[in-house]
Amino acid sequence: MDVLDLARWQFGITTVYHFLMVPLTIGLSVLVACMQTAWVRTGNRRYLAMTKFWGKLLLINFAMGVVTGIVQEFQFGMAWSEYSRFVGDVFGAPLAMEGLIAFFVESTFLGLWIFGWDRLSKRVHLACVWAFSLATVVSAYFILAANSWMQHPVGVEMVDGRPRLTSIWEVLGNSTVLAAFPHAVAGAFAVAGAFLVGIAAWHLWRSTKDGSAKDGSTKDSDVWRASLRLGTLVGVVAFAGLAVSGDLQSRLMFEQQPMKMASAEALCHTEQPAGFSVFAVGDVSSPDCENVKSITVPALLSFLANGDLDSEVLGVNDLVEQYRERYGEFYPVDERLGELSGQPIDYVPNLPVTYWGFRLMIGFGAIGAAVGVLAWWVTRRGRVPRTRWFPRLALAAIATPFLGNSFGWIFTEMGRQPFVVAPNPTGVDGVWMFTAQAVSGLTVGEVLGSLIALTLVYGLLAVVEVVLIRRYVRGGVDAVLPPEDESTKDDKDDDVLSFAY
Template identity: 50%
Template structure:
């Protein structure tokens, strides 16, 4: 390995790790806001106890997400200084808005929510957690705008050796960001729903605090089914935008070397190590054509044809991403996500009319389903970033040109330090979630004016 390989490994590790926390923050914020709203409307103390219980889990994850996000941004200057110099004028705008506006919105109203129990009017206090949820979603959009510029750069002009921002509206209205945002938002709600259902299932399996956890369990499963279904539509739209902006990525997702009309979508393929020749495949005729064009008889460009086109546009070079990774990441992303939806649908049926399944395997499946959305989200980002290669900014800068002129020792040291740091944070996160997730919810008790901040974090 050289410094470029290590820098790519470091970016991949820190990005995927950080995104373990992001969807949970977005998803749990909305779910906690819903729980508190239900309590306000019904006056049922069980819903208040559930709000405080899952609010604690949300705060733990929020804190960890902040720490990992700050660390992640260090590497732009450390390992990707050439990239930062090139796109800093454009890339810095959404990052600045995320830090100065959306994160500020989250932090201020989260503080009011934490310290405002029994101090703020109930409606005002509930509005605070809703603003936190909205702020987390807006924060995600700002980050997606920055990433979408790497996928489909717009609203800029290259002057000298720098890309300078010329159209703020074009950057923030990037069609890739507009298509990606609803998909990521739904994925986040799905992730938060599965996590909430996992914790509720752990308690319900033991017959503990049934009145508190039954409603959150049903709510979380319903959210998972609804958002998973919605992701089929947003994913379909995102696939067509991907064909318009990065046709090579779609071709790589199917390992489609030759242009086809119609083009099948393979559910499972055994082939050569480079993915160039399938040996055995199970596919759905015309499905890739539909994903790419909206027609089951549509034409999908193959890898070889797109490679030839790119060589004419960008000059000699290899413009094909690593096919096996793109192919399997795309399928694992879909497969793990839909499996989580299927489990949620089954649990909704089995828990209808106040029923609680007696079969422990049912509860075990609901509990362990928590890993599925995290796997799906991770493979989604792996596909998104690796499918763009060899570009760090599509059509403008190759990844090899964006790396810092550092020696291998410098990158190896930071990679080891970040990996150890993130490993320690992972242990802390898991232990805290297990500790507070296994505890009973706060007992019913009359509110007093003396309740201190974080009084609900029993």
């Protein structure tokens, strides 16, 4: 491997790992705020137990997300310095805004929430968790605004070969981010919903598998049943939101990045009307796709792309010719490009990755929603299956929206290649950057060393997070909210998050 490949692997590994924490934090923070709101309004201990139990898991995940996310920005200067020079004038504003939100608003109100239970009034304390959770959502918007600019550059002018920011409002109001944000937020709630369903289903089954809990009571069953119902509702609504926002986003991609969407379908030749490939058998990486046999839905791709059943959809081969005319046939002669200097540009993304990544994104999301509906059905009217398939299926389904989110981002980023900043056919002309031009002038050994080190550290952090979450999940409500003592019942509610000290 050369420096470019190693740098891409390094950023890909750390980014996908970090993004496992991000959607859970976004979705779970809002749900915990809703749980605490219910407790403040009703005084019901069930909602207090839910707030404390899921709040502890949220804090563990949030801490790991912060640790792994900081490395992302370090890599811009470490392995992608040429990229940072090119986009620095644009990225400075949204990343600074995200930093202010994340490290000031989020951190401040999270601290007040953790340590303010016995110091702040209930309503002020509730306002803190809502400020933290909403700040988390806003923080995600600024990050998506920066990423969306890479997909669709707007609000800049070229000065001395580099984009200079002319309107931060165009960057923040980019049509790409307006489509990507609701899709990402829906994905976050899908993750949080599956997380609640899986863990609550396991606890519900464990507490009733012998007809009662081990101590002869079922005092916490209402906590797990309420959590499961909430997770199911959130997961199903989130999947519907993903379908609607995904449709809008795909139509925008057909306009802004037609090569990405043609690659997602392995559509090598232009078709009118174009069918949607449900499943393909054969080598989708073949440039002519002649040996690929697909199960297709006739004319559906034309409808998804243009809103009608008879429109033309350009294939990869025709798009390659257009890209060569617009952006050149050969890389510039530049020693920083290494072996690619002066070589022909391959404008076709990795077809197997884009084709199957697109389908795995959709498939895992659908599986997660389906398991949520099944869990709701089998637990209706107080029922709980006594067989082991129920908790095992629910726990396994926790991974499905995580995988769907990951494959979605892999498709989004890999489908943009060979550009790190994609050209904008509907915006500012002349603003693009090849990925090969963005990497730092490092040696293979330097990048390989950092890749190995970061992978090992992230692997260790993964073990730590799994151990911590497993420990507190197994502890259940009693681990975070001990049984009430009648002599101290009046002041128990004020010491909810003492576990966080």
